Amino acid sequence: MGLTKTDLFTENQNEVAMLAKAIAHPARVAIIEYLLKVNACICNDIVNELPLAQPTISQHLKELKNAGIIKGNIEGNAICYCINEPVFSKIKGLFGPMQPIQNTCC
Amino acid sequence: MGLTKTDLFTENQNEVAMLAKAIAHPARVAIIEYLLKVNACICNDIVNELPLAQPTISQHLKELKNAGIIKGNIEGNAICYCINEPVFSKIKGLFGPMQPIQNTCC
DNA sequence: ACTACATATCGTAATATTGCAATATAAAAA
DNA sequence: TTTTTATATTGCAATATTACGATATGTAGT
Incomplete structure (x- = not known):
């Protein structure tokens, strides 16, 4: 399936x-x-920083943006990306409410 | 590719x-x-709890075990699964060291 | 030994992801 | 206006994931 x-x-x-x-x-x-x-927030810098082709980086940026983790602002002919604080904070606390209890078995 | x-x-x-x-x-x-x-740590309970077929649950449990997030112990004819504390704690602190700074642009 | 129960594995179909070349778009610089 | 620079989109091939029926394995109870 894959769905x-x-x-x-x-x-x-x-x-x-x-x-x-x-x-x-x-x-x-x-x-x-x-x-x-x-x-x-730089962007072409990311392409230079990572060992992946430009379209691949663009695709990853799109997924991060769709998830709300980063934001992108047009700045001249470039696009400025940066972390979207509220969502990033949420990720840091993802499993915060899940309190691990002492295991009695394993 | 997919790789x-x-x-x-x-x-x-x-x-x-x-x-x-x-x-x-x-x-x-x-x-x-x-x-x-x-x-x-129960196991068949998970199959009863989630709306997925037994082989599907088994597959997901395997992936969680491979990642080290859960452990499984044989207990009679059943298998007892539970959270693997050290790895789970690591997940909770995944982005802990990543300090979000004040954004100056976006 | 036979049966019931619990879990894992195999095989397979449908779909998703990854990566990139080629190409498109769009703004700045010449 | 032409060229350069920056980014996105398209199309495609290779691989991965998801889900489950069928089946195998393994243990407990009878």
């Missing part, structure tokens, strides 16, 4: 999965790390 | 992506939530 049955799960479960999926690729992790490092 | 070029990224980036990928499905999020709720 996730999202209608069978809660809205929260789907959201957690969606955000996790956006981070589930090393290139996208690298993009996030880079954006956090340089803070100011 | 991630893991050799182009750092070990840490690949690990973050790998852990995120394990969570990047609502069924697996549901399994983790359930295991955290019941603490004690």
Whole structure:
């Protein structure tokens, strides 16, 4: 199939999965790390920074933007990308409410 | 292609992506939530809890186990699954070291 | 030994993801 | 206006994921 049955799960479960999926690729992790490092929002710099072709980077940026993790602003003929704080904070606290209890078996 | 070029990224980036990928499905999020709720480690219960067929659940459990997020112990004729604390804690702190700075542009 | 129960594996179909060359778009610079 | 620069989109091939029926494996109880 390859088709996730999202209608069978809660809205929260789907959201957690969606955000996790956006981070589930090393290139996208690298993009996030880079954006956090340089803070100011560059874009072609990301293409120069990562060992992937420009269309591939563009595609990853699109997925991160769709997930709401990054934002993009037009700046002249370039586009300035940066972390979208509220969503990024949500990711950091993804499993915050899930308190791990002491296991009694394993 | 469909093949991630893991050799182009750092070990840490690949690990973050790998852990995120394990969570990047609502069924697996549901399994983790359930295991955290019941603490004690059941397994057929998960099949009864989620609206997916037994082989599908088994497959998801396998992926969670491969990622190190859960553990499985044989207990009679059943298998007892539970959260693997150290790895789960790591997930909670995945983006901890990444400090979001104030954006100056977007 | 036979049966019931619990879980894993195999095989397969449908769909999704990854990566890039080629090309399109769009704004700045010459 | 032409050229350069920056980014997005399209199309496609290779591979991965998801889901499940059928079946295998393994243990407990009878």
